[in-house]
Amino acid sequence: MGPVNWHTFFFYLYALVACGFGVAVVISTNIVRMAMYLIVSLGATAGLFFLAGADFVGAMQLMIYVGGTLVLLIFGVMLTAQGPLISLRTSGGDWIVAMLLAGCLGALLIPAGLTVKSWNTGRPDVKEEVAQSGAQAVLVSADQKPPVPTAGDMPDVNEDGIPDKQPITAAPLGLGLLGARVDKLENVPAALRPGMSGYLLPFEVISVHLLVVLVGAAYLARSKRRAGNRS
């Protein structure tokens, strides 16, 4: 047995926490506990994002999702969790239908994720086989240099097969939202080169959407004045 791949170890740790607490959300009947389990599950999902190299998305998951959306949800839980509403029971027939649905979806989705062969292992030059023994590592790294990275490609890989630089995605993501795709400057078709097929229009649409939605939410949730109270 070779050395433990710590990336894999932390992947399984976060995956177990995310899936376990995700299932716990379903099983639990207490709405307050469900909110707590959901926080843990989404936090572990942020860890999975970090492990996939998406540092900015992981940070946003923690800040917007866990820090914003779930706090909002917990406010809702606290405002409405009274007496019998804390734990509403579901009838057995509903559970049977739902489990049937879950079985069908699982039989469809999980094998579908495992079919493609090139998805089953990570990138070859991050593999631990190079770092298994010191002498072998020197030999292999002397024989085959890692491929020269092009702009927007992978960061450099040192002789242990571990990327030298951290993948920093915040700046390319921000420029992509403004319409400039600095991560794929080479393979842009000529027709798209002026705009480089960025995400400026979706970004504006989603900004206006968020503004409208928040105004609407504030309007819906305002405290109503009783009709008789009007002086």
Add this chain to the structure above:
Amino acid sequence: MQLLTQTVGVSHFLVVGAVLFIAGVVCMAVKRNALGVLMGIELVLNGANINFVAFGSKFLRSDSAYALGLDGQLISLFVIVLAAAEAAVALAITLNFYNNHSTVDVDRADELKG
């Protein structure tokens, strides 16, 4: 433990995403509390987000030239923002329903039934 010495690929992330998606769908189908249904929606969106980020990552597949690149992360950012917007509106509607009916049981919200 052969499991811990191998690298993880896209498929591992897809399986985690599938489990979260299924948990979310069952949660939406089973819960009678409107806020429980909302939590199911959050779980579904997170399962989809894991898939987007995994397809975008260049670390997780042996043919990393075919990875989606930053598009996957951009779309998952959009999903996060849309989830925040959706949660705000759904929560406002739920609170309104609670003010009017003093319950959050979705089975009691049947006034529009023909």
